[in-house]
Amino acid sequence: MPFSAPGAPSLGTAAQRLQEWFSVHARDLPWRSTRDAYAILVSEVMLQQTQVDTVVPAYREWMGRFPDLGTLAEASQEEVLKAWEGLGYYARALNLQRSARLILEHHGGRVPREDEELLALPGIGRYTAGAVQSIAFDLPRAAVDGNVERVLCRFLDIDTPARDRRNQILFGRIVREMMEENSPGDLTQALMELGALVCLPRKPRCDGCPFGGLCLARSRGTVSKRPVPRPRKPTQAIQASVAILTDGERIFLQKRPPEGLMANLWEFPGGKLEEGETPRAALRRELFEELGIKVRGEKKVGTIRHAYTSFSVTLHVYLARMNGSESLPDPSGNLALPSGWFTPEEARRLPMPAANVKILARWVEEPD
DNA sequence: CATCCGTGGGA
DNA sequence: TTCCCAAGGAT
Numbered sequence: 147m148p149f150s151a152p153g154a155p156s157l158g159t160a161a162q163r164l165q166e167w168f169s170v171h172a173r174d175l176p177w178r179s180t181r182d183a184y185a186i187l188v189s190e191v192m193l194q195q196t197q198v199d200t201v202v203p204a205y206r207e208w209m210g211r212f213p214d215l216g217t218l219a220e221a222s223q224e225e226v227l228k229a230w231e232g233l234g235y236y237a238r239a240l241n242l243q244r245s246a247r248l249i250l251e252h253h254g255g256r257v258p259r260e261d262e263e264l265l266a267l268p269g270i271g272r273y274t275a276g277a278v279q280s281i282a283f284d285l286p287r288a289a290v291d292g293n294v295e296r297v298l299c300r301f302l303d304i305d306t307p308a309r310d311r312r313n314q315i316l317f318g319r320i321v322r323e324m325m326e327e328n329s330p331g332d333l334t335q336a337l338m339e340l341g342a343l344v345c346l347p348r349k350p351r352c353d354g355c356p357f358g359g360l361c362l363a364r365s366r367g368t369v370s371k372r373p374v375p376r377p378r379k380p381t382q383a384i385q386a387s388v389a390i391l392t393d394g395e396r397i398f399l400q401k402r403p404p405e406g407l408m409a410n411l412w413e414f415p416g417g418k419l420e421e422g423e424t425p426r427a428a429l430r431r432e433l434f435e436e437l438g439i440k441v442r443g444e445k446k447v448g449t450i451r452h453a454y455t456s457f458s459v460t461l462h463v464y465l466a467r468m469n470g471s472e473s474l475p476d477p478s479g480n481l482a483l484p485s486g487w488f489t490p491e492e493a494r495r496l497p498m499p500a501a502n503v504k505i506l507a508r509w510v511e512e513p514d
Numbered sequence: 515c516a517t518c519c520g521t522g523g524g525a
Numbered sequence: 526t527t528c529c530c531a532a533g534g535a536t
Contacts, residue, residue: 190532191532191533192532193531193532193533194531194532194533194534195519195520195521195530195532195534196520196521196522196531196532196533197521197522197523197530197531197532198531198532199522199523200521200522200523200531201532232520232521232522233520233521234519234520234521234522235519235520235521235533235534236519236520237519237534237535238519238533238534241534241535268534268535269533269534269535270534271533271534271535272533272534273532273533273534274532274534277532289532291531291532291533292530292531292532293531293532294532334532335532338532341532342531342532347529347530347531348524348525348529349525375529378528378529378530379517381527381528406518406519407518407519407520408519408520409519452520452521453520453521453522453527454519454521455518455519455520455521455530456517456518456519499520499521500520500521500522
């Protein structure tokens with residue numbers, strides 16, 4: 147227990163300073179003006195791997211459309227995914243809806259507060275359970291996110307990866323001990339706020355840190371080495387071709403499979419280039435394989451670069467005007483995926499991946 | 515334990 | 526431009 151060893155920083159003093167700092171510097175975020183456990187849960191799921199500035203507008207919109215568990219439970223999958231558009235990790239949205247339904251069915255419509263009940267809900271793991279327990283119910287449970295890991299790795303000058311099991315157990319103990327003399331909800335948010343505003347990944351503002359000399363990394367001059375970075379896989383570059391198929395009024399979109407990358411979202415048809423294949427050849431091949439059609443006269447309108455977590459895609463975008471002499475893909479036929487012809491207005495209401503939203507805006511809604 | 519799962523912003 | 530990475534979870 148290094149934190150109670152002689153010479154280790156005093157947790158009681160640190161917690162007290164942190165709370166005083168938070169009472170002055172806490173941002174006015176929309177989920178901080180409610181005690182509604184559902185609202186807290188929504189904010190925490192949205193905030194998983196997603197920055198506050200991205201979440202705030204989406205959170206406001208979501209709470210306007212799905213103000214309680216019941217409205218979320220009754221919504222269509224399409225509505226839920228559309229409300230999540232642009233946030234990424236789309237399984238979070240459907241898991242949240244499934245959780246809402248389970249809470250209504252098994253917990254009387256009240257967000258549960260016990261470990262086992264919360265962790266049994268889809269999309270709620272150790273972090274989110276602890277965040278809901280501490281922030282919504284003021285229970286002394288740790289919520290250790292990337293911010294808290296960074297803060298504690300520096301505070302204790304941890305020289306092993308933050309994700310190591312030993313460190314995670316240590317962090318949980320530290321946080322719970324800091325909660326003994328403080329509001330668990332405030333302490334959870336204060337630790338994360340410190341990581342977001344002061345104990346920054348690259349240029350930490352140690353001058354403004356309430357921990358001051360209590361921080362071991364700071365006193366030892368190792369702040370820039372903490373937390374120790376985790377090795378990262380090289381990103382892979384991929385090229386793909388997509389088609390804006392149009393009959394003059396409508397465009398053709400297809401729905402992605404219910405599992406895997408960007409599941410259930412609608413997108414323009416196309417696919418990846420094979421080894422040595424040109425973008426145009428790939429487009430024609432994919433449209434024949436997927437839709438059974440042979441396009442001609444397609445015109446390249448541009449390219450879009452889009453970065454995912456472990457790979458980057460260059461999308462070659464083509465406009466193919468079907469003039470009636472070609473056969474059109476038939477959504478009512480035996481295509482592998484659900485599909486349809488949509489006006490631009492209809493398409494805009496469908497949930498789509500960010501890169502496809504760009505294509506829609508750039509070459510369908512505002513063509514040259 | 516490693517990998518998959520998105521996106522946008524900052525440096 | 527490129528790289529990093531953010532209020533993680535599921536498998």
